Amino acid sequence: xxxxxxxxxxxxxxxxxxxxxxxxxxxxxRAAAEGFADRTWADVHGNTFAEINPGATPTVMLxxxxxxxxxxxxxxxxEGFLWVVGVGGxxxxxxxxxxxxxxxxxxVMAGVVxxxxxxxxxxxxxxKAVKLKDLWIDIGAGSGAEAKTRVSIxxxxxxxxxxVNLGDDLLAARSIDNRVGAMVVLExxxxxxxxxxxxxxxxxxxxxxxxxYIAAGGARTGAFxxxxxxxxxxDVTHATDHPTIEKTEHGDIRLGRGPVLxxxxxxxxxxxxxxxxxxxxxxxxxxxxxxxxxxxxDADAVxxxxxxVAVGLVSIPNRYMxxxxxxxxxxxxxxxxxxxxxYLSGLTESIDFTG
Ligand SMILES: [Zn+2]
Numbered sequence: 001x002x003x004x005x006x007x008x009x010x011x012x013x014x015x016x017x018x019x020x021x022x023x024x025x026x027x028x029x030r031a032a033a034e035g036f037a038d039r040t041w042a043d044v045h046g047n048t049f050a051e052i053n054p055g056a057t058p059t060v061m062l063x064x065x066x067x068x069x070x071x072x073x074x075x076x077x078x079e080g081f082l083w084v085v086g087v088g089g090x091x092x093x094x095x096x097x098x099x100x101x102x103x104x105x106x107x108v109m110a111g112v113v114x115x116x117x118x119x120x121x122x123x124x125x126x127x128k129a130v131k132l133k134d135l136w137i138d139i140g141a142g143s144g145a146e147a148k149t150r151v152s153i154x155x156x157x158x159x160x161x162x163x164v165n166l167g168d169d170l171l172a173a174r175s176i177d178n179r180v181g182a183m184v185v186l187e188x189x190x191x192x193x194x195x196x197x198x199x200x201x202x203x204x205x206x207x208x209x210x211x212x213y214i215a216a217g218g219a220r221t222g223a224f225x226x227x228x229x230x231x232x233x234x235d236v237t238h239a240t241d242h243p244t245i246e247k248t249e250h251g252d253i254r255l256g257r258g259p260v261l262x263x264x265x266x267x268x269x270x271x272x273x274x275x276x277x278x279x280x281x282x283x284x285x286x287x288x289x290x291x292x293x294x295x296x297x298d299a300d301a302v303x304x305x306x307x308x309v310a311v312g313l314v315s316i317p318n319r320y321m322x323x324x325x326x327x328x329x330x331x332x333x334x335x336x337x338x339x340x341x342x343y344l345s346g347l348t349e350s351i352d353f354t355g
Contacts, residue, residue, distance in 0.1 A: 001334045008032055009183050009333065013173040016101055016108070016158045018070025018087045019211040022046050025066045025179060029186055029205045036190050037203075046207040047222040050186065052193045056200040057349050058229035061309070062188055062340065063219050063298045064181030065209035065235065068174065069322055071100065071157040073137070076148055080141030081114065084132070087156060088210030092132040094323045099160040100137060104151050110160065111137040159324040169256060169329050176318050176326035178209065181234040184316065184336045188234075191341035199347045202226055206298055209235075219298035223305035229353065230271060230310050231302035232340060236328070237289060237315035255317045256329040257287055259336040262313035264291035266303055270353045271312035278343035284335045289315065310353035314340065 001009075008028070017025035026048040033040045033050035040050045048066070069088030076082055082102070095113045102109045114136045118126075137157065141147035163173040173179075182205040189203040204226075207218035223231060240247055241254040253260055261275055279286045291313070294300050299313040314336055319327040 001330050005187060006330065009180070010163045012179045012183050013163045013171070013175050016103055017066055017068055017175065017179070018156045018158055019067040019208045020087070021070070021103060021156050022066045022205070022207045025182070026205050029066065029182055033186055033189070033203070036193055043222065043225060045218045045221060047218045048205040049202055050189055051200065051202040052189060053197060053200045056198060058347065058351065059200045059202065059226060060230040060232065060344060060347070061223060061226050061228035061302060062185035062201065062203040063206050063222065063231060063233045063302060064183070064185040064204070065178045065207070065217065065219070065298055066182040066205035067207055067210050068158065068177065068179065069210050071137070073102070073151055073153055073155045073157070076144055076151065076153065078144040080139070080143050080147035082111065082137040082139065082147065082151060084137060084157065086132055089322060090132060091322060092130050092135060095132070095135055096130060098324060100157040101160045102137065102139065102151055102155055102157040104155050106150065109139060109150060111139040111157065114138045161324055166327065169331050170327050171330060172325040172327050174324050174326070176328045177236045177321050180236060180316050180328055180333055184234045184333060184340070187337040188340035188344070191337055192344040195341055195345040197345045197347065198349060199344060201344055202228070209298055212301070217298060217301060220301040220305065223302040223309060227306060228309055231299065232271070232312045232314060233297055233299040233302060234314050234316070234336065234340070235297040236318035236321060238321055239317035239319040242319055251289060253287055253289065253317050255319055255327060256331055257317070258285040258332060259339055260287045260289050260315040260317060262289050262291045262295060262315065264295070265293060266291065266295050266299060266311065267313060268310035268353055270351070270355050271310050275312050275314065275339060275343050278346065279339045282338050282342050284339055286339070287317070
């Protein structure tokens with residue numbers, strides 16, 4: 001991956017964007033798309049689109065959700081502490097002791113997640129997993145009245161973190177799920193435009209996936225509006241290459257071993273075989289993941305749009321998903337964009353997805 005692309009990836013990763021508040025991330029994404037796309041636009045939910053070859057057929061939707069998990073302030077107490085609920089699925093253990101950025105009307109404000117010191121935890125509580133309702137955010141306010149001049153109910157927060165390099169190929173960041181997917185659909189579009197392509201391709205940084213259980217996120221309306229014949233969704237999947245994971249239960253997915261192609265009822269066979277053939281043509285190894293029913297990604301929403309869309313799901317291995325330090329391989333990200341661009345550059349108007 002060249003330096004410019006890597007810098008864009010890191011800027012996207014560091015932008016705060018919990019579900020419903022993706023604007024900082026999608027603004028970076030859209031500005032980058034404007035450098036090569038024929039058109040960019042956004043819809044009422046915040047889904048952000050970039051297209052090449054408008055008017056051509058088939059229409060292909062590339063979807064990568066730009067949101068990440070976060071926290072939302074739902075109570076400010078008389079002492080000035082903020083009590084929060086999750087935006088998306090948290091393991092509350094990972095929040096203990098973290099710094100957070102609260103996104104307020106006056107800008108980003110630092111806070112810390114408070115918990116009793118170890119000396120003060122009752123013996124019978126020390127063995128219990130901490131719950132989100134037992135944690136609070138301390139912004140250093142002297143009173144509830146003071147806190148309320150700075151923070152409002154409904155403000156959201158993310159873990160305060162910067163992307164760091166681990167060795168040559170791995171990145172650790174808070175928002176790997178799924179800012180890397182948003183990045184890959186953008187980069188796939190750019191590389192497809194470079195290679196040349198007969199199809200109408202639209203990359204979409206979708207919103208609200210982390211709260212859109214059972215496919216109620218922004219991809220649903222995004223797909224309806226675009227009416228694509230093909231959808232390729234890019235998300236992260238669990239790497240199982242670390243201690244305490246049983247491969248017999250969770251499969252064998254490794255960082256740095258290439259993009260992961262899903263197979264199963266939700267996945268169109270022609271799209272799967274087309275992506276696998278493109279990977280072979282590029283000499284890129286892929287990993288295969290069995291997904292017998294719903295995928296738990298935007299692919300479920302895109303697939304069920306209108307009269308049905310032929311979807312493929314390409315996942316990027318992610319170690320420690322939904323923690324402040326999720327890991328991803330830059331090579332995996334790079335290769336995923338190459339596989340998708342190679343597939344799209346070979347698409348023709350006559351392709352049939354009913355096989
Ligand atoms: Zn997620």
